[in-house]
Amino acid sequence: MKNVPLKVIPKNSQIALITGASSGIGKAFATHFAGMGYALIITGRQMDKLHALALKLKAGFGVDVKVIKADFSIDEDLNRLLNEIETHDKIFVLVNNAGFGSGLEFCENSLTGHLRMIQAHIVASTELAYAVLPQMIKRKNGIIINVSSIGAYIPAPGNSIYSASKIFLKNLTESIHLEVHQHGVKLQCLCPGLTNTEFHNRINGKKFGMKNDFLWMNPEEVVQDSLLALQKDKIICVPGLVNKMIVGISVLIPRQMYYWIIEKFDKPARAEKITLMS
Numbered sequence: 497m498k499n500v501p502l503k504v505i506p507k508n509s510q511i512a513l514i515t516g517a518s519s520g521i522g523k524a525f526a527t528h529f530a531g532m533g534y535a536l537i538i539t540g541r542q543m544d545k546l547h548a549l550a551l552k553l554k555a556g557f558g559v560d561v562k563v564i565k566a567d568f569s570i571d572e573d574l575n576r577l578l579n580e581i582e583t584h585d586k587i588f589v590l591v592n593n594a595g596f597g598s599g600l601e602f603c604e605n606s607l608t609g610h611l612r613m614i615q616a617h618i619v620a621s622t623e624l625a626y627a628v629l630p631q632m633i634k635r636k637n638g639i640i641i642n643v644s645s646i647g648a649y650i651p652a653p654g655n656s657i658y659s660a661s662k663i664f665l666k667n668l669t670e671s672i673h674l675e676v677h678q679h680g681v682k683l684q685c686l687c688p689g690l691t692n693t694e695f696h697n698r699i700n701g702k703k704f705g706m707k708n709d710f711l712w713m714n715p716e717e718v719v720q721d722s723l724l725a726l727q728k729d730k731i732i733c734v735p736g737l738v739n740k741m742i743v744g745i746s747v748l749i750p751r752q753m754y755y756w757i758i759e760k761f762d763k764p765a766r767a768e769k770i771t772l773m774s
C-alpha cells in the first residue's frame with residue numbers, strides 16, 4: 497500500500513465501519529483503514545470472503561476485525577447491524593459503500609428489485625449515518641463517506657433507480673455536511689466511474705471481462721483519491737481524470753443534447769435486449 501493519505505492512529509483506538517467490504521471498493525477501503533490502525537466492522541453477504549479478508553487484515557496489521565452478515569434488502573439484517581452499532585462508542589469512520597446495479601429498464605425489472613436497491617442504497621445508508629452521527633458530533637471527530645457514482649450526474653436509462661439513488665446520496669452528503677461540519681465531522685460523496693470490481697459481473701447476470709483501458713480504474717486508486725480528497729476537505733470526490741472530464745462535460749452540455757446522444761448511441765444497443773412486456 498503506497499502513500500496512505502490519512503494519519504496513522506494508535507492501533508485499535510478507533511473503529512471504521514465499512515459496508516460491502518467483501519470485494520471491490522469496500523475491500524480496498526477496509527485494507528486502507530486497517531493499514532492506518534483502525535479496528536474494523538465489515539459487512540457483506542458472502543461470509544467466506546469477509547472472513548478471509550478479516551484473517552488477512554488481522555494478520556497483516558494486527559487490528560481487530562468484526563464481520564457482520566448484512567443483506568440490506570432484509571430488514572432484520574440492517575437492524576442487527578444497527579444494534580451492533582449501539583454497543584460501540586468509538587466509531588470514527590463510516591463508509592456507506594454496499595451497492596449494486598441492475599442493467600434493466602424500469603419496466604423490465606420487478607418492483608421488488610427496485611425496492612431492494614432503494615433499501616440498500618438509500619434506506620441503509622440513511623439509517624447507518626443517522627446511527628453514527630450523534631457519537632461523531634459529541635466527540636467532534638468523525639468521517640462519513642457515501643459511495644455514490646458518476647451516475648449521480650447522468651440520467652441512466654437501464655439503471656434508473658441506480659442513478660436516482662446515487663443522486664440521493666450526493667444531495668444527502670452535501671446537505672448533512674452543511675449541517676455538521678462545524679462539529680468536526682467530515683462528509684464525502686465519492687463518485688467513481690468504471691471501476692474494476694465484481695460490480696459489472698453481477699449486473700443482470702452478465703459477465704463482463706475485467707477491462708484495462710483508460711476508462712477503468714482499480715478500486716485501490718479510487719480509495720486513494722477518496723482519502724486524498726478527504727484530507728483536502730473536498731465534499732465531492734470524482735476520482736480520476738477521465739471521470740472528472742465525463743462529469744464536467746455532463747454538467748455543461750444542454751440536456752437536449754444529452755438526450756440526443758443517448759437516443760442515437762445507447763438506445764439501439766439496449767433495444768436488442770429489451771423484453772417486451774405484455
Ligand SMILES: NC(=O)c1ccc[n+]([C@@H]2O[C@H](COP(=O)([O-])OP(=O)(O)OC[C@H]3O[C@@H](n4cnc5c(N)ncnc54)[C@H](OP(=O)(O)O)[C@@H]3O)[C@@H](O)[C@H]2O)c1
Nearest residue numbers: 516518520521540541542568594595645690691693694695
Ligand atoms: N464498479 C464500478 O464501476 C462502480 C462505479 C460507480 C460506483 N460504484 C459503487 O461502488 C460501490 C461498491 O461497488 P463495487 O464496484 O466495489 O462492487 P462489488 O465488488 O460488487 O462490491 C459490492 C459490495 O456491496 C455488497 N452488496 C451488494 N449488494 C448488497 C446488498 N443488497 N446488501 C448488502 N451488501 C450488498 C457486496 O456484498 P457481497 O459480495 O458479500 O454480496 C459487496 O461487498 C457500490 O455502491 C457501487 O454502486 C461502483
